[in-house]
Amino acid sequence: MNFTLSKKIIDSISDGSHGDPFSVLGLHEIKIDGKSKLVLRAFRPEAKSVTAVVNKKKYELEPVSSDGLFERVFSRRKNRFEYDLEIVPHKGKKFTVTDAYRFKSLISDFDLQLWGEGNHHQAYEFMGAHQWEIEGVKGTHFVVTAPSATRVSVIGEFNGWDGRVHRMRKFHDQGIWEIFIPHVTDGDHYKYEIKTPAQDPPLKKADPFATYSELRPGTASIVTNIEDYKWNDKKWMKSRQDKQAFDQPISIYEMHLGSWRRKVGEDPGFLNFRETADQLVPYLKDLGYTHVELMPIAEHPYDPSWGYQITGYFAPTSRFGTPEDFMYFVDKCHQADIGVIIDWVPAHFAKDDHGLRRFDGTGLFEHDDPRKGEHKDWGTCIFNYGRTEVRNFLISNAIYWCDKFHVDGLRVDAVASMLYLDYSRDEGEWVPNKYGGRENIEAIDFLRAFNDSVHHHFPGVITFAEESTSWGGVSRPTETGGLGFDFKWNMGWMNDTLTYIEKDPLFRKYHQDQLTFSLIYAFSEQFTLPFSHDEVVHMKQSMLSKMPGDDWQKFANLRLLYLYMYAHPGKNLLFMGSEFGQWSEWSESRSLDWHLLEWEKHQGLQLLLKDLNGLNKKENALHELDSDWRGFEWIDVSDADNSIISFIRRAKNPEDFVVVILNFTPTVHYGYKVGVPHAGEYEVLMNSDSEFYGGSNAGDSEIHAEWGEWHGQKANIAITVPPLAGLILKPKS
Structure with a gap:
């Protein structure tokens, strides 16, 4: 028989090297002896025979090669026709499939244009694997970017993981590959087989x-359908923008899903998203937290990376269930008026072979130059923020979590490492920017574009920067030259405060500036005050174990520290386990020590956090002007000998205020004089030394202010100041 293909093309189809399989396989019009005919070709390596089924009629195809290429010429047909392929395999039973090469491209010109420009902020709607029904045929549409690849195939259980069977169509201008594969459906496993230029x-x-x-x-x-979940959070979503405004109380519970609580006697004992939600939401609701922040929940291969070394940016990790299970988690939080923030990691990605690194044989997502493309500290790759593929990928990913999973905030990890080309590098290990500077211009532009995009598409969503340097304008609008984040983690406050509080009270008087320095810059950004997971690992000790002194003093110091955090301008974040006084450092491999709540002192610490959250919500003075100098006024910062500081927090209404007095020594002070704005009766809103919290119950139940200038205020009070404790007072109305 005379075949319609040359030996060279036959061989290239057989060995998988042909650059455009759609031009060969499927149904094509050809000329034979000057006459138009149709030829049908199929490549099925597993087949002993292949038969075309057209309108219930069968036409056997002829084998062209021993590797599985078949064809048939239809001499009397002038129009294209629909067909299926009946395959008799060398092993197993006969089966019928619809040929993937029957179908034309399903990608719109608009998608291609946006992708090529680097402006496709919802690329997840066409990239990846999407289940469609085309011409009455159900299947999955696959799209991937691999500009430098010479061949890309979809492999899976449905084709014996053979990369020759479902080779994709390439859009050369955009570097995108595509194929629609009939019959591939929910639950089917797949990968991309990519032939590199080499x-x-x-x-x-x-x-x-x-x-x-x-x-x-x-x-x-x-392959998974994520479009069918029925949400029940309409009320939250409608009010979210108001609830997450700068003048609202925000108190964040940071947690690692795999170690908050585990199933006893099971390996690894993870609760899934649904089980965690059912236990976590009532707990957080009772404690009064407004938000939960999850350490990264995108797919990652290595448990001890805590999720910060990601391979699957669009996939909630299967450790904890399905995408719908995570939707349930978010939905459950929203129904309880709890916002969900996720850690987002655009600074670097895992080097694992199946991930993004050298994706098409070149540095597609990362820089080829290791001086730009590798984080030696973390053993990861750095994104090349100047590439359109990377901008499309990362900004789409941020939008995706807000769109498909209703997340309310994104905390961007390791922003400092993105901003500086010489981050954690010695001289000669980094490449200056085009102006000779150390700033990563492409990363800065990317961060601004990310924030603008998120705020444009989802005005109620808030973004946080974990940024540890003095970079200016992190939480300022991009139109004024800022990076556009809503909040910046106040790492300076955290470091100074912990350094101070860990000192023996006897020596604190020599370091009072560490306690007060943060107020010099407290209103330069919109800050979150974090005591995060990073402060309770790697030999840093737990929050309780950090505290000096005996057990009584440790608890008293920690209660005082938490009251100080809530009284200080800024939103609050505390890592799980710290709310009840975990003694041991956090480990991702085990549950928190919940048994400690059998002890009254741990119960008291937890109750203090609950009351602080309640007070933070109730008192406008503690949250309305967190980022405004009008919301704060020092009363006395000079009493270093007694390690006592005092200040006023005000609401938008300046007559709505509270007085905060903090004693960082174990000495009780009787008749201690403090200036206050006006005379009259004051009530004690909070005393961290209360017996309810495990304290000594020192302090006054009734406080009266007399007229008489003191500390620059018009009135004063003489009160008992409890040991290692904080007081929050308010005039009685």
Whole structure:
């Protein structure tokens, strides 16, 4: 028989090297002896025979090669026709499939244009794996970016993981590859097989846009429909923008899902998203937290990375269930008026072979130059923020979590490492920018674009920067030259405060500036005050164990520290376990020590946090002007000998205020004189030394202010100041 293809093309189809399989396989019009005919070609390596089924009629195809290429010429047909393929395999039963090469491209010109420009902020709507029905045929549409690849195939259980069967169509201008594969559906595992320019053995990569992944140590992506979940959070979503405004109380409970609580006697004993939500939400509601912040929940291969070394940016990790399970978690939080913030990691990504690194054989997502492309400290790759593919990928990812999962905030990890080209590098290990400076211009532009995009698409969503340097304008609008974040983590306050509080009270008088220095810059940004997971690992000790003194003093110091955090301008964040006084450092491999709540002192500490959260919500003075100098006034900062400081917090209404007095020594002060704005009766809103919290119950139940200038105020009070304790007072109305 005379075949319609040359030996060279036949061989290239057989060995998978042909650059445009859609021009060969499927149904095509050809000329034979000057006459138009149709030829149908199929490549099925597993087949002993292939038969075309057209309108219930069967036409057997002829084998063109021993590797599985078949064809048939239809001489009397002038129009294209729909067909299926009946395959008799060498092993197993006969089956019928719809040919993937029957279908034209499903990507719109608009998507291609936006992708090419680097402006596709919802690329997840067409990239990745999406289940469609085309011409009455159900299947999955696959799209991936791999500009430098010479061939990209979808491999999976549905084709015996053979990269020759479902080779994709390439859009050369944009570097995008595409194919619609009939019959591939929910739960099917897949990867991309990518042949590199060097013609090395093909790479096998997980889908960068996969919405679900195989449980580690498996690395395959899984076809999943994420569009059918029925949300019940309409009330929250409608009011979110108001609840998350700068003048609202925000108190954040940071947690690691895999170690908050575990199932007893099971390995690894993870609660899934639903089980965690059912236990966590009542707990947080009772404690009065407004938000929960999750350490990264995107797919990652290595548990001890805590989720910060990601391979699947669009997939909630399968450790804790399905994407719908995570939707349930968010939904459950929202129904209880608890916002959900997730840690987002655009600073770097994991080097694992199935991930983004060298995705198409080149530095597609990362810089090729290790001086720009590698984080030696973390053993990860740095994104190349100047590439359109990276901007599309990362900004789409941020929008995706807000869109599909209703998350309310994104905390961006390691922003400092993004801003500076010489971050954690010695001389000669980094490359200056085009102006000779150390600033990463592309990363700065990216961060501004990220914040503008998130705030444009989701005005109620808030963004946080974990930024540890003195970079100016992190939480200022991009139009004024800022980075556009809503809040910046106040790492300076955290470090200075912990350094101070860990000192023996006897020596604190020599270091009072560490306690008060933060007020010099407290209103230069919109700050969050964090005592995060980073402060209770790697031999830093737990929050309780950091405190000096005996057990009584440790608890008293920690209660005082927490009251100080809530009284200080800024929103509050505390890592799980710190609310009840975990003695041991946090470990991702085990549950928190919940048994400690059998002891009254741990119960008292937890009750203090509950009351602080309640007070923070109730008292406008503690939250309305967190980022405004009008909300704060020192009363006395000079009594270093007694390690006592006092100040006023005001609401937008300046007559609505509270007085805060903090004693950082274990000495009780009787008749201690403090200036206050006006005379009259004052009530004690909070005394961290209360017996209810495990304290000694020192202090006054009734406080009367007399006219008489003191500390620059018009009136004064003479009160008992409890040991290692804080007081919050308010005039009685």
